Amino acid sequence: MSFSLKDNLExxxxxxxxxxxxxxxxxxxxxxxxxxxxxxxLSDKGFDHLALVSCVDWQEEGKFEIVYxxxxxxxxxxxxxxxxxxxxxxxTRISRKNPELKSVIDVFENAEPYEREIHELFGVHFxxxxxxxxxxxxxxxxxxxxxxxxxxxxxxEETFNSIPSVED
Amino acid sequence: xxxxxxTKWLKSPAKMANKYSLHVIYFCTGCGIIEIPPVITAxxxxxxxxxxxxxxxxxxxxxxIAGYVSLKTLKAIIRTYEQMxxxxxxxxxxxxxxxxxxYWDSYNTIKHLDKFIPVDGWIAGCMxxxxxxxxxxxxxWTLIDKEMADGYIRYxxxxxxxxxxxEMLFSNLGWPPLYSIDDEPEGGSQEAGVGx
Numbered sequence: 001m002s003f004s005l006k007d008n009l010e011x012x013x014x015x016x017x018x019x020x021x022x023x024x025x026x027x028x029x030x031x032x033x034x035x036x037x038x039x040x041x042l043s044d045k046g047f048d049h050l051a052l053v054s055c056v057d058w059q060e061e062g063k064f065e066i067v068y069x070x071x072x073x074x075x076x077x078x079x080x081x082x083x084x085x086x087x088x089x090x091x092t093r094i095s096r097k098n099p100e101l102k103s104v105i106d107v108f109e110n111a112e113p114y115e116r117e118i119h120e121l122f123g124v125h126f127x128x129x130x131x132x133x134x135x136x137x138x139x140x141x142x143x144x145x146x147x148x149x150x151x152x153x154x155x156x157e158e159t160f161n162s163i164p165s166v167e168d
Numbered sequence: 169x170x171x172x173x174x175t176k177w178l179k180s181p182a183k184m185a186n187k188y189s190l191h192v193i194y195f196c197t198g199c200g201i202i203e204i205p206p207v208i209t210a211x212x213x214x215x216x217x218x219x220x221x222x223x224x225x226x227x228x229x230x231x232x233i234a235g236y237v238s239l240k241t242l243k244a245i246i247r248t249y250e251q252m253x254x255x256x257x258x259x260x261x262x263x264x265x266x267x268x269x270x271y272w273d274s275y276n277t278i279k280h281l282d283k284f285i286p287v288d289g290w291i292a293g294c295m296x297x298x299x300x301x302x303x304x305x306x307x308x309w310t311l312i313d314k315e316m317a318d319g320y321i322r323y324x325x326x327x328x329x330x331x332x333x334x335e336m337l338f339s340n341l342g343w344p345p346l347y348s349i350d351d352e353p354e355g356g357s358q359e360a361g362v363g364x
Contacts, residue, residue, distance in 0.1 A: 137276060138239040138338065145275040152273045160268075160279045163336050166286075166329045167322065 005045065005086075013038055028090045035092040036102045039068060043107045047072045047088060050104075053114035055122045059148040063093040064124060066101060099124040121146035176313070186229065186255060187312045188218040190305065193228035195248065197241050199295050200234025200262055207298045217305050225251040230308075232301075236264035236271050237278050239337060246334060249285050250346045254320050257312070259289040259304055266290055283333050286319035286326075 006018045009028065016038065017029040030038050047070040056065040068090045094101055103126040104111045115126045116135045123144035126132065139159075143150045177184050192214075194204050208214050208221050222228050225248045233245060249258065260281055263269035268279035281287055288311060291304045311317040323330060327347040335341060 136240070138243065139276075141275070150275070152275055155275055156273050156279070159337075163280075163283050163333050164329075165280070165283055166326050166333065 009038070009041075012041065024087055026086055026088045028088065030090060030092050032092050032094050032101060035066075035090070036104060036107075038090065039070075039104050040107050042070060042088070042090070049073055050108035050110055053104075053111055053118065055118045055124060055146075057096075057122065057146070057148045058093075059096070062096045064096055064099050064122060065091055065093050066118070066124070067091050068104070094124070101126055103128040105129060120144065123147065183312065187309050190217075190219045190230040190257070190308075191222045191228045192219050192230040192232050193222060193225050193248065193252070195231065195233045195241075195245055197235035197237065198264075203261070203295050203298050203301070204232075204234060207301050212298045212302070214301070214305075217302055219305060225249075226253065228252050229256050231256065231258045232261055233258065233265055233281065234261040234295075236262075236269065236274075237281055238276050239278065242278050242281075242284060243338065243341075245281075246285060247343070249323075256320050257288045257308060257317050258285060258319050259291065259308065260287050261291045261296065261301065261304075263292055263294045266292060269294055278337070284330065284337075286322045286330075288317040288319045 006020070006026070009016055009018050013030070013034050015031050015034065019027045019029075021027055028038065049071045050068060051071055052067070052069040054067045054069075056067065058065060070088045070090065072086065092101070099122070101124060103115055105115070105128070112129070113135065115129055116132060118124050119126060119129070119132045120135050120137055121144055137145075141150070141155075145152075145155075173184070194200075196204055206212055208219075214220070219230070225231075229252065231249055231252060237245065249256070260266065264271055264277070265281035265287075268274070268277060271277040272279065278284070289304055289308050291300050293300060308317060324347055327345070328349040331345055331349055
């Protein structure tokens with residue numbers, strides 16, 4: 001099943017690199033324009049469980065890498081073979097200066113908090129997200145705190161350690 | 169009852185009763201919650217020391233803060249502390265509320281809890297053993313005896329400074345000052361003294 005999926009992906013979409021690091025693991029690298037279409041295609045194929053959306057900051061290359069981890073439940077996957085249970089991750093790179101990506105809420109509804117989190121901690125804007133409001137943070141940060149160029153120690157020095165003690 | 173304490177009981181019964189029935193509200197974040205269930209249940213049984221967990225801050229007089237304090241948590245801690253009836257005591261548990269602990273360079277964790285609310289006792293460690301809570305409780309008894317556990321009095325006295333520190337982190341705190349902050353140079357508002 002996994003090998004046919006690989007062939008199908010490569011024949012359906014151009015610029016898609018599919019590799020199999022392990023027998024049960026598949027890595028898909030796509031450009032940002034086709035990421036949404038590939039995710040919809042995979043969802044139709046039975047990969048209906050979006051386990052995680054994550055982000056990696058490649059500062060030297062000036063890119064953010066958005067990672068989607070997908071698995072499939074047996075009942076929906078007609079091609080399911082227990083020996084070939086597939087763990088699938090899809091990676092796409094977007095510009096660091098103008099980080100924008102289409103939201104995948106239309107395909108995977110549970111992407112909503114993940115995208116909010118990435119928006120808050122990395123400053124990536126997701127087009128079509130209904131409410132990109134802060135999820136965890138109370139204060140506003142000039143640089144989103146999970147970016148590599150955010151200086152933790154300087155921030156702590158300026159924000160927390162500059163508050164005076166009340167007594168002695 | 170200990171015979172040696174009879175004079176103390178006769179002298180200030182309210183204080184002694186208060187001391188031996190600490191109704192505690194736990195504020196557990198992160199690893200702090202791991203140590204609390206064995207403390208309040210059969211294994212270590214905090215009720216031997218008169219420490220019993222209660223449901224709401226309005227019934228509590230001991231506030232045990234276990235674990236790191238993030239900004240969102242700090243807001244809740246201040247609200248909880250201000251709701252507790254006096255006399256109230258605060259004990260912080262673990263090294264994170266003391267000086268940040270392993271979160272010393274974190275972007276979202278406050279480093280010194282005593283800049284925002286008064287703290288009567290510290291239990292250091294990462295994490296301390298449950299026995300340390302009982303050591304802390306017996307120390308707190310001594311402090312109450314000597315009237316040194318006066319955090320709530322200091323909070324009243326230095327409320328302007330505490331409130332100023334709190335507002336340095338949260339530009340919009342969302343609730344009015346508990347006590348009057350009239351000694352502020354710009355002059356606290358008249359309705360500030362009303363509190364809650």
